[in-house]
Amino acid sequence: MNNFIFNAYTEMLFGKGQIERLPEVLKRYGKSVLLTYGGGSIKRNGIYNKVKELLKDFNVVELSGIEPNPRIETVRHGVELSRENKVDVILAVGGGSTIDCSKVIAAAHYYEKDAWDIVTTPSKIDKVLPIVTVLTMAATGSEMNKNAVISNMKTKEKLGTASTKMIPKASFLDPEYTYSVPKIQTAAGCADIMSHIFEAYFNKTKDAFVQDRFAEGLLETCIKYCPIALKEPENYEARANIMWASSMALNGLLGSGKGGAWTCHPIEHELSAFYDITHGIGLAILTPRWMRYILSEKTVNKFVDYGINVWNLKLEEDKFELARKAIDKTEEFFKMCGIPMTLSELQIDNTNFEEMARAAVIHGNLNEAYVALNKDDVYKILEMCI
Amino acid sequence: MNNFIFNAYTEMLFGKGQIERLPEVLKRYGKSVLLTYGGGSIKRNGIYNKVKELLKDFNVVELSGIEPNPRIETVRHGVELSRENKVDVILAVGGGSTIDCSKVIAAAHYYEKDAWDIVTTPSKIDKVLPIVTVLTMAATGSEMNKNAVISNMKTKEKLGTASTKMIPKASFLDPEYTYSVPKIQTAAGCADIMSHIFEAYFNKTKDAFVQDRFAEGLLETCIKYCPIALKEPENYEARANIMWASSMALNGLLGSGKGGAWTCHPIEHELSAFYDITHGIGLAILTPRWMRYILSEKTVNKFVDYGINVWNLKLEEDKFELARKAIDKTEEFFKMCGIPMTLSELQIDNTNFEEMARAAVIHGNLNEAYVALNKDDVYKILEMCI
Numbered sequence: 001m002n003n004f005i006f007n008a009y010t011e012m013l014f015g016k017g018q019i020e021r022l023p024e025v026l027k028r029y030g031k032s033v034l035l036t037y038g039g040g041s042i043k044r045n046g047i048y049n050k051v052k053e054l055l056k057d058f059n060v061v062e063l064s065g066i067e068p069n070p071r072i073e074t075v076r077h078g079v080e081l082s083r084e085n086k087v088d089v090i091l092a093v094g095g096g097s098t099i100d101c102s103k104v105i106a107a108a109h110y111y112e113k114d115a116w117d118i119v120t121t122p123s124k125i126d127k128v129l130p131i132v133t134v135l136t137m138a139a140t141g142s143e144m145n146k147n148a149v150i151s152n153m154k155t156k157e158k159l160g161t162a163s164t165k166m167i168p169k170a171s172f173l174d175p176e177y178t179y180s181v182p183k184i185q186t187a188a189g190c191a192d193i194m195s196h197i198f199e200a201y202f203n204k205t206k207d208a209f210v211q212d213r214f215a216e217g218l219l220e221t222c223i224k225y226c227p228i229a230l231k232e233p234e235n236y237e238a239r240a241n242i243m244w245a246s247s248m249a250l251n252g253l254l255g256s257g258k259g260g261a262w263t264c265h266p267i268e269h270e271l272s273a274f275y276d277i278t279h280g281i282g283l284a285i286l287t288p289r290w291m292r293y294i295l296s297e298k299t300v301n302k303f304v305d306y307g308i309n310v311w312n313l314k315l316e317e318d319k320f321e322l323a324r325k326a327i328d329k330t331e332e333f334f335k336m337c338g339i340p341m342t343l344s345e346l347q348i349d350n351t352n353f354e355e356m357a358r359a360a361v362i363h364g365n366l367n368e369a370y371v372a373l374n375k376d377d378v379y380k381i382l383e384m385c386i
Numbered sequence: 387m388n389n390f391i392f393n394a395y396t397e398m399l400f401g402k403g404q405i406e407r408l409p410e411v412l413k414r415y416g417k418s419v420l421l422t423y424g425g426g427s428i429k430r431n432g433i434y435n436k437v438k439e440l441l442k443d444f445n446v447v448e449l450s451g452i453e454p455n456p457r458i459e460t461v462r463h464g465v466e467l468s469r470e471n472k473v474d475v476i477l478a479v480g481g482g483s484t485i486d487c488s489k490v491i492a493a494a495h496y497y498e499k500d501a502w503d504i505v506t507t508p509s510k511i512d513k514v515l516p517i518v519t520v521l522t523m524a525a526t527g528s529e530m531n532k533n534a535v536i537s538n539m540k541t542k543e544k545l546g547t548a549s550t551k552m553i554p555k556a557s558f559l560d561p562e563y564t565y566s567v568p569k570i571q572t573a574a575g576c577a578d579i580m581s582h583i584f585e586a587y588f589n590k591t592k593d594a595f596v597q598d599r600f601a602e603g604l605l606e607t608c609i610k611y612c613p614i615a616l617k618e619p620e621n622y623e624a625r626a627n628i629m630w631a632s633s634m635a636l637n638g639l640l641g642s643g644k645g646g647a648w649t650c651h652p653i654e655h656e657l658s659a660f661y662d663i664t665h666g667i668g669l670a671i672l673t674p675r676w677m678r679y680i681l682s683e684k685t686v687n688k689f690v691d692y693g694i695n696v697w698n699l700k701l702e703e704d705k706f707e708l709a710r711k712a713i714d715k716t717e718e719f720f721k722m723c724g725i726p727m728t729l730s731e732l733q734i735d736n737t738n739f740e741e742m743a744r745a746a747v748i749h750g751n752l753n754e755a756y757v758a759l760n761k762d763d764v765y766k767i768l769e770m771c772i
Contacts, residue, residue: 001561001626003401008394014643015389175387207623209610210630213603221596237593240387244596244643257400257630 001208001257008251010144011170014244016236018172019134022054022091025170029130030088034081036063036102037093045180047136051093061085063105066094069151069158069272069279070101075115078105082129092133092168095189096140099133100148103166106131118161119150125163133171137181138243139189139280141196141250143171151273158273159363160265173247175239183230187337188280190226190242193249194219195283199262200254202294202302202370208257215254216309221245223310226337263371264290266364267378270356275348284339288331289384294371295323303327343385353382387594387643394637396530397556400630402622404558405520408440408477411556415516416474420467422449422488424480428522431566437479437520447471449491452480455537455544455658455665456487461501464491468515478519478554481575482526485519486534489552492517504547505536511549519557523567524629525575525666527582527636529557537659544659545749546651559633561625569616573723574666576612576628579635580605581669585648586640588680588688588756594643601640602695607631609696612723649757650676652750653764656742661734670725674717675770680757681709689713729771739768 013021026033033055042048052060063078082090082105092102106129108115118124133143142148146167151158181189201215221241228238248254267290268282295303300319307313307326315322335341343349357378360366366373373381399407412419419441428434438446449464468476468491478488492515494501504510519529528534532553537544567575587601607627614624634640653676654668681689686705693699693712701708721727729735743764746752752759759767 001401001623001630003404004398005404006398006400007396009397010393011395012390012392014392015387018389018391207627209623209627210603210607210634213606214600217596217599217603220599224595237387237595240643241593241595244387248596257626 002205002259004256006252006256007164008144008167008253010168012144012173012247013170014173016174016176018174019050019054022051022134022172023057026055026058026089026091026132029132029169032059032086032088033061034063034078034085034087034090034105035060035093036066036078036090036098036105038064038066038068038095038098040064041180042093042136045177047093047134047177051091051134059085061087066098066101068097069276070097072116072119072150072152074101075104075108075150078102079108079115082109087129089130089132092131093136095135095137096142099131099142099168100140100150102131102133103142103148104150104161107163107166116152119159122161122163125161125165128163128165131166131168133168134177135171135173135243136177137185137189138178138239138246139192141193141247143168143173144247144251147250149269153273156273157363158269160269171247173243175236175243178239178243179234181233183338185278186229186233187226187334187339188278188284189246190222190280190337191284191287191334191339192280193242193246194222195264195280195287196249197254198287199265200258201306202299203258204260204370205258211254211257212305214248218245218249218254219310223333230337260370261365261368263364263366263369263373266366267356267360267381269363270360271348274352274356275346277346277348281339281346284334285341285343285385286381288327288334289381291327291330293377293381293384295320295327296371299371343382350383350386353379357382388591388645390642392638392642393550394530394553394639396554398530398559398633399556400559402560402562404560405436405440408437408520408558409443412441412444412475412477412518415518415555418445418472418474419447420449420464420471420473420476420491421446422452422464422476422478422480422484422491424450424452424454424484426450427566428479431563433479433520433522433563437477445471447473452484452487454483455662456483458502458505458536458538460487461490461494461536464488465494465501468495473515475516475518478517479522481521481523482528485517485528485554486526486536488517488519489528489534490536490547493549493552502538505538505545508547508549511547511551514549514551517552517554519554520563521557521559521629522563523571523575524564524632525578527579527633529554529559530633530637533636535655539659542659543749544655546655557633559629561622561629564625564629565620567619569724571664572615572619573612573720573725574664574670575632576608576666576723577670577673577720577725578666579628579632580608581650581666581673582635583640584673585651586644587692588685589644590646590756591644597640597643598691600634604631604635604640605696609719616723646756647751647754649750649752649755649759652752653746653767655749656746657734660738660742661732663732663734667725667732670720671727671729671771672767674713674720675767677713677716679763679767679770681706681713682757685757729768736769736772739765743768
């Protein structure tokens with residue numbers, strides 16, 4: 001196990017009605033709140049009204065319309081608002097996009113130059129406004145971690161930044177708030193959770209036993225409960241387990257003690273930087289192809305563990321046979337959840353593959369991945385997705 | 387899943403050589419340090435010298451000789467020292483006993499009346515000195531949680547107290563620091579970890595899927611690595627996984643979303659309040675007997691999960707047969723680790739069972755346990771242990 005520092009200090013307020021504690025939590029930080037949210041679904045499902053009612057004793061300024069792949073322009077606009085209104089705390093109500101955008105606003109609030117700098121150079125993050133979140137979609141784990149991903153459509157870049165100072169102080173997780181998440185977003189969210197787990201699970205470090213068992217447990221959670229949530233959107237047990245799995249999948253637990261770079265995420269970041277597709281869908285399409293591409297004598301034992309411990313397969317035959325079955329199961333699962341599983345279905349062809357592959361290797365540091373990939377490897381994986 | 391608040395905000399610095407960061411971490415809180423430790427093993431294995439060297443720029447006052455079942459008298463003495471020396475931060479170097487004792491000193495430092503009050507009445511805990519720990523034994527999880535257990539030999543009470551304010555700010559976990567833990571303490575530590583997991587796992591809440599899979603993964607970790615650590619005390623992989631499992635077993639992850647009272651811990655607290663035995667050994671003796679006592683039509687399915695997911699048993703026969711096999715496996719495992727598995731071996735007979743059983747039911751609130759137990763039930767379980 002590698003050395004690590006684990007620090008996931010967010011206070012997680014989980015369950016029905018926990019939102020009533022929002023004023024008590026917010027007032028620890030001050031009176032002036034920047035309320036951030038996305039495209040208005042929180043107005044349709046009543047969460048906006050509930051939050052506004054709870055904020056009646058606070059000074060509230062709003063930033064709405066945060067994009068599914070949040071743009072640097074929106075961050076800049078948020079910083080103007082937070083500075084003009086001398087904001088004490090940012091309240092992000094939404095999914096990963098809203099929270100990510102809010103994190104970078106919180107950090108850029110105290111940064112004198114352009115906000116894009118702290119995306120490209122996380123070490124420039126110093127002081128950060130406190131962030132509180134109300135989660136409305138289970139996917140990215142942003143509610144309990146230090147990460148944020150921001151897109152710059154002008155430079156065609158979608159980059160991750162991180163700082164422990166950006167970890168939310170408190171997050172409200174009411175599974176009922178995810179009842180109205182559309183089927184495709186529920187499925188894409190689970191694919192994102194599963195991809196976070198895969199990125200940590202398929203790793204060169206062999207002796208992080210605790211982390212690997214946790215990873216398998218979280219994969220089993222998604223596999224069990226995603227189909228239930230799709231069939232019965234108001235199944236509390238399913239929504240609760242998915243929501244909790246989402247936070248656990250990317251709060252540092254699974255990656256602690258492991259090194260190296262991620263793979264599918266940086267490749268997908270190029271896909272959505274070029275085509276603005278849903279992150280989880282891009283990940284679902286890439287994952288089984290990447291798995292098939294890297295399956296080898298060196299990696300097969302890990303896929304055997306995956307097949308046995310997650311998919312309950314039996315090792316009755318060839319190791320490679322079992323590994324391939326586990327990968328097929330993964331692809332079938334995403335398909336069964338209603339995710340379009342080819343890039344063609346998203347009207348994406350190979351026009352930009354060359355440029356995307358080059359960028360993914362650089363931005364994602366893919367020579368440090370579980371199986372090192374160069375530009376040609378990424379190109380081939382993208383071709384397998386068509 | 388029940389509502390819950392999860393908050394395990396300790397910064398965990400894990401791995402070889404992390405101790406070098408001790409001065410940088412401590413100075414966040416001040417210059418005046420109360421250094422607490424136990425019976426002197428840290429002097430024999432060099433940890434004491436290392437820590438003292440790192441503390442050369444701090445004002446250090448020492449409290450040594452903290453007992454394996456820390457006494458309220460020691461807490462009172464620690465409070466005198468911390469007040470006299472205007473201590474800013476407590477540095478606990480040791481296992482659960484040293485950390486527990488330090489937590490109550492940290493809380494009692496600001497409490498005007500007698501320290502025993504805040505053990506019996508946790509709500510009296512208000513302000514608490516910051517606590518930093520250097521862990522030297524994997525067992526109680528105290529390095530990452532709000533709990534402390536203190537003994538009062540005069541009143542024959544061993545009681546738990548808790549406050550989120552007592553959660554350590556930072557904990558240093560170097561698996562090498564556990565190389566010199568004697569075999570019997572290594573085994574007893576693993577039994578304590580496993581008991582924490584069982585207390586959360588065998589619970590009335592049925593839909594906490596994430597938590598149950600985590601629990602099984604941690605049980606597998608102990609079962610895999612305890613025998614390795616006993617055979618090869620300097621096996622880093624084994625010590626690292628046990629150490630991390632220990633923190634994960636009782637930082638709130640497994641109990642979140644579940645209600646009810648624990649069972650074996652409160653019964654064991656009576657055993658060690660009366661006989662001052664090693665906590666983990668008492669737990670190992672009690673656990674399989676308690677399991678056999680509560681096995682019924684109502685609980686058998688949980689034991690089936692346990693047998694299949696933890697012990698890799700196959701459901702080829704009767705459910706009860708499988709459950710009994712899983713319980714036998716548990717008892718055989720503790721025996722194989724060298725733990726004396728009867729109270730007779732510890733020279734304990736039934737003299738005080740009546741009084742202990744009565745006290746356990748009251749202190750442990752055992753009518754709220756997974757399977758509610760009354761005084762007679764506890765008496766019978768204790769008799770099964772002779």
